Amino acid sequence: MISNVISLMIAIPLIGAIISFFAGSKAKFVALIASLIPLVLSLQMYLEFDKNSKIMQFVESYNWVPTLGIKYTLGVDGIGFPLLFLSAIVSVLVIIYSWGETKKPGQYFALLLLNEVGVMGVFTALDFFLFYIFWEVVLIPMFFLIGNWGGPRKDYAAIKFFIYTHVASLVMLLAIFALYFTYQMPDGTRTFDMLTLLAATADKTIFPTSLLNIIFAGLLLGFLVKMPAFPFHTWLPDAHVEAPTAGSVVLAALLLKMGGYGLFRVILPILPHVDKAFVTVIAVIAVLSIVYGAFLALAQKDIKKLVAYSSVSHMGFVTLGAVAFTWMSIQGAMFQQFSHGIITCVLFMSAGTIQHVVGTRIIADLGGLADRMPKFAVLMMAGFMASLGLPGMSGFVAEFMVLTGSFATLPTYTIIVVFLSVATTAAYHLWAMQKAMFGPILRKYMDVHDPHSYELFSMAMIIVLTLIFGIQPGLITDMMGAAATQVMEPVMTLSQMGVI
């Protein structure tokens, strides 16, 4: 294996972004190559990844700001690698889907690549300083994607997205400072190393519960806003509705996963050491996100807004599985992250395709499109089925694991409430599908036709992946099993692992 493979995976899209910025109409080729290389590298990593190992793999660590104990440390384990893999897949597909973009293509593809740089950094950084930089850098390309290629209220949506999530990140940063200044290494220096700091939170003499509670709340806020969980989800619909399709796809498939990743990487190792009331609070937030998100989706007129709220609902399963804290539920929650990441792509792509083929996304104005767009209708239907949890597709496996796993630790009535919301989920998916795609075709849509082949191709690829991971979830969940075990045990630092 190439050494420093993760750095390479981050550097190539960055270089690609700079080139495609100046490449004008050729940018799409640059972008495709610059996103395919990380995909190939991640496939090779997948083959070499030791699925049963609980230690960090592919670690690279260099001193960056030794004065303050800041290191450039990257590495992946069963938590980070599936998401790194997801980022590589989604970035390629989203670039293929956007093949026909003609408005400032150079900048457009550069921003998509920059997004990939940011999320890959977040999923692999093992130093809080580095983690925070990537965490913030992600905002910039998304701001411009929404602001430049967005809908009518793009300026408002872009600024709201930026400020809302930035505030939460800053609160998280303060909590990181508190971690940093409370823990001093045996030799007197301080460190921003994530695993070392997280391992130290188990020590009650260093982190008394009262202090740890505050730190925990700050970190939690940062991640829940990004997820987004009820009641911090209000930035999401605005951002999604105004964002261009590719922006929405990246936002839902990758950016939201940053919040979930934070739960597994940072929140769960601290959770056993803080006030038990937090478990209840997070569980309530999770259930409310699932149920309320589903009901909000049911009430939407705009198909894209419906998909946006369905994300809130589906991401609730991630929170629920995480906080239930059983081996199976954590694994299920991690798999839900991956699974929702691919399924949501096809939903947003469907909404985007309907918008540009038909000219509207209002469900009530649509009807009978399947008649004229048969290939598209099949793919969209498959995507919606995957999203509502049809057995045989990955969404079902993930949600099934979360619910089964949560049964052991959470009160039975919470599980019953969630089960009931599954009916709502089915209802809004089927209703939207039925209204928009089936039934007699409206006269004004007589001359619509299937979208471009590149759009169909990306959607089809995702459906294939959904099926593969639905029938053979072990391809991904195997590595999550080790990660779930690791999350539930005390955190091992890199030096304890023997990797540095």
Added chain:
Amino acid sequence: MDFSHYAPLYAEALLTFLAVLIVLLGSIMKNSAKLVGILSAAGIVAALAMVSSNLMVSKPLLFFFDTISVDGLSQFFKAVFLVVSLLVVIASISRYSGKGADEYFALLLFATVGMMVVSSSVDLVTLFVGFELASLSTYALAAFDKSKKNLEAAMKYFIFGSVASSFMLFGFSLLYGMAGSTRLADIAAASLANFGPATLVALIFVIVGFAFKMALVPFHMWAPDTYEGAPPLVSALLAAGSKKMGFAAAFRVIMVALIALRLEWYLAFAILAALTMTLGNLAACWQNNVRRILAYSSIAQAGYIAIGFVVVGAAYGAAPIAAFNGFYPPAQLGIAGALLLILGHALMKTGAFIGTAQVASKVSSGSDSDPDDISNYAGLAKRAPITAFCMLIFMFALAGIPPTAGYIGKFVLFSSAIYSGLVWLAMLAILNSALSLVYYLRIISYMYLKDAAGPKIEEQKGYVVALVLTLLAVVWIGVFPEAFINWALQAAAVLLPQ
């Protein structure tokens, strides 16, 4: 005679000599503009090289009967001032190419020398002389283009500046009366020995005097009008250089000479910092003139920098150095954070004002429309791509988005507030930092998200060079902060007991 003893002060000597030479050249040569511009730039580069040759002075070197000290802190500030002047001079070469250029560059050099003297002064009289040299030069510079707006700006600046100076001088006289000496070390000893109401009155006067210069709310009223009305490149010098001179002086006088009163000024600066950043940011949200936005943003940044004082007040001597077990005490980290933000802000603000100069240079001067109005920035990304891109990075840097110099400064400074237990202040600072995004993103959205509002702007060479250099510095500090953090920590150590 052997002057080699004075080698650490050659930079000041060189610039003074050069300024006089430029005035002479201007009076004997006809078309000296280009020459004096290049001469000034070369002189500043040489001075910068001299200053950086002893950047890390391990032990303070004292000169002129212990009134001038060359130490880590003075070298830090001198480097900041010289870099700002250099950038302003480079940009000015395209702007001031006609008659009067010699006076402009000479005044600029004199102002720089004044700031450098202030940063080295450990005596109230030297400090005041340096302060006035810099102030008088900048009063003249603020009116340099002689438009009506310039005159108003300069007048306001002059009146407020003089009032501030008199406050300061009155405070100094009380300190002298109390201590019987104008040396900061003597005053520190005297105020520790006999602390009385007179010291407190002196403290109030000194704080008010410095607060005017640093533009802390409620002593900030002159700043928006002056930064808006002065020639844009002079605004850069004022916001990035002359304002930082206020901090250089305040660091020494307040943290060294008046450390006995730290509980008193701790409270004063806590209130000033909280007010300044909050009101500065709130006011900036409502402005439509880009230079006014930048002025209020620079007020808000002064509020952040003032957190350094609060941290020192809260944490100074609270625990012996040994208690930190080899790590830096909060006071040192706090001052270092303030210094890093001063460095970062000096660069970002110079760059941003040069950007406004570039935009304003092409808006017809005859028309009534305000050349700095935000509507002139619509679609700047298409009309002046390099300027717009640099402005974009400066805006993100000012907002504290990583990886930039602004982020590093805020990172160290705000973390030191947490370190010293000032959670409320850190909380307020980050909320302010988020609030500031409202107006920074507004400028960005005009430049990048709106359609072009006018013809292409021909980007002038001098401006572009200055902008790109600033951009590189801002990003460099953000990506490789180690050397700068170390440097700031060493400079900060000068103010703390060894």
